[in-house]
Amino acid sequence: MKKMLAAATMALSLGASGLAMAEPLKIGMITTLSGGGAGLGVDTRDGFMLAIKQSGNEDITVVTEDDAQKPELAVQIADKMIQSDQVDVLTGIVWSNLLMAVVPGAVAQGKFYVSTNAAPAALAGQGCNKLYFNAAYQNDNLHEAMGEYAAKTYKKMFILAPNYPAGKDSLTGFKRYYKGELAGEVYTKVGQTDYAAEIAQMRASGADGIFVFLPGGMGISFMKQFAQSGVKIPVMGPGFSFSQDVLPAIGDAALGAKASGQWAPDFDTDVSKKFLADFQKEYNRLPSIYAVQAYDAAQLILSAAAEASVKDADAFRNELLKADIKSPRGNFKFNTNQHPIQDIYLTEVVKKDGVLTNKTVEKIFTDHGDAYAKDCKI
């Protein structure tokens, strides 16, 4: 019975999408599968492949390569994928500095790039491109949301981020909505693992709230050390600081931390619940926000491929722009700069059945775009 159903669904989906389906599409995924940032890349790959697998579309092939979080390696891989693998669409890069190294070259060679995470300001405003789509957000978005939340709740914030483009975007985004007093504004070295000096400053600063943007291992180190320091100021950050890939390693030190995100595992929609169940069944762990973003990126590419040939760039682009997908996040559409317009929520780290996870608290922004779209002329 199950087989028959599957066959019927297959036939239906084939019928619905018509001839365009037969067009083979090759996707090149460059992501971080080794080194300290591997957890992010693995979730990106797994979320993306889940959507591809669910589609059952055999005309789509995905080649995956590890960039080891090194820009020069990412550029080499992109060149190889474009020239020898002949991919049509590139995707998967986690880090903004790698994305900036790859995307301008790739779109200049007429390839589509659909970002699963990184979204530097440089590619959202004047530097936007018809072939560059972002399925995640614009880098500033989650920080803007925390700024909005902090502006309502706190009077004197201490803010901290690593000293690299996304870190600067982060604090800029935060300050765009938080206009109150700052107890301190600190930039740390990228990859820094000891935050004792910064925590001491927080203790002495008299702040009533702390905002940190420290992705991956940096966030784990910070949260553990913060909890051990005995400083009792509430901590908040963008969703990645407390995402599912880092929570088990932070442990109970993360409990109560507030964060902003476009999705949390407790979303009460059928699409989200189904995604959560499918992901857990396939990989036996909870998905992080990176997995959701990659899942949506794959859905976007699939939706466009079902209606148009990638060889016809204009038609393919128009299909992508429609964003005809069912996102676990809920509302999702593209802005004029091909970055998302979506809702952003406040979440809190809680323990549920012995597992640390994020609980949705309230909606911060409805249909939120970004500050750069007005500078984008396409």
Added chain:
Amino acid sequence: MTIALALEQLLNGIQLGVMLFLMAAGLTLIFGVMGLINLAHGSLYMVGAFACAAVAAWTGSFWLGLIASLACAAAAGAIVELAVIRRLYDRDHLDQVLATFALILIFSEGTRWLFGDFPLYLDIPALLQGVVTLPGDASYPVYRLAIIAVGALIALGLYLLIGKTRLGMRIRAGESDREMIGALGVDIRTLYTLVFALGSALAGLAGALVGALQSVQVGMGEPVLILAFVVIVIGGIGSIKGALYGALLVGVTDTLGRFLLPQFLALFVDPSQAGMIGGAMASMLIYVVMAVILAVKPRGLFPPAHA
């Protein structure tokens, strides 16, 4: 700036220095005795952290994990010495760098293969949780104080080992004249394996201690390795005493630089700019210090007399 904050920052600097000392002591010992540049020292740090996290998760005891980290790192060091390093003593430094770099890749991929891509969880033991109040109303985590104490004990232990025991005498003799000590009937091969295992165990201990503060993940050793090299170059390659002073100098300079430079710049430019420029300058500071010291004393602060 209050006294409490200054005291806390100074302790932070010392704690970072002590941790660097554990890494640098092994590195400089191995270089001093065997003339070997061991890039894989950071991997042994990672081995220690993973061993501690895995055993602590399995048994629920941080202390067993700590013992496991010493044992695993020492064992890994001894195996590496017997299997690979032993063939490199007569080669030039470039071959050693190449081979030990290969070891980094093997250790990293091996660890990923065993433990997966996601960072492991390791918490500090209940005994060392919490903070103590210091004079001047400063509060400081007990665990970090414990790290400083462990580092001081190890420094004392190494001093006694090298200066007062027969093994130490052989190590010093090995540093001075390898051929002669071999000719005098000392089993130099076993001595080398022992020294390598000792250096590895110290790295493993550092990894385990720091693992409870940070994230235990693949590749965690390499950033520390770079700092450890800075330390031994400043201190004088081959000198344990130099490693101790170099480590404390680097630890305190780095911590105070990160803390004071942005505040100093904020007197001239707006705080946001000061944070950015100060942060960038602070990350260069220890390398500037290294350059200055090497310009004045090209062989480091405490160069071994014979080298």
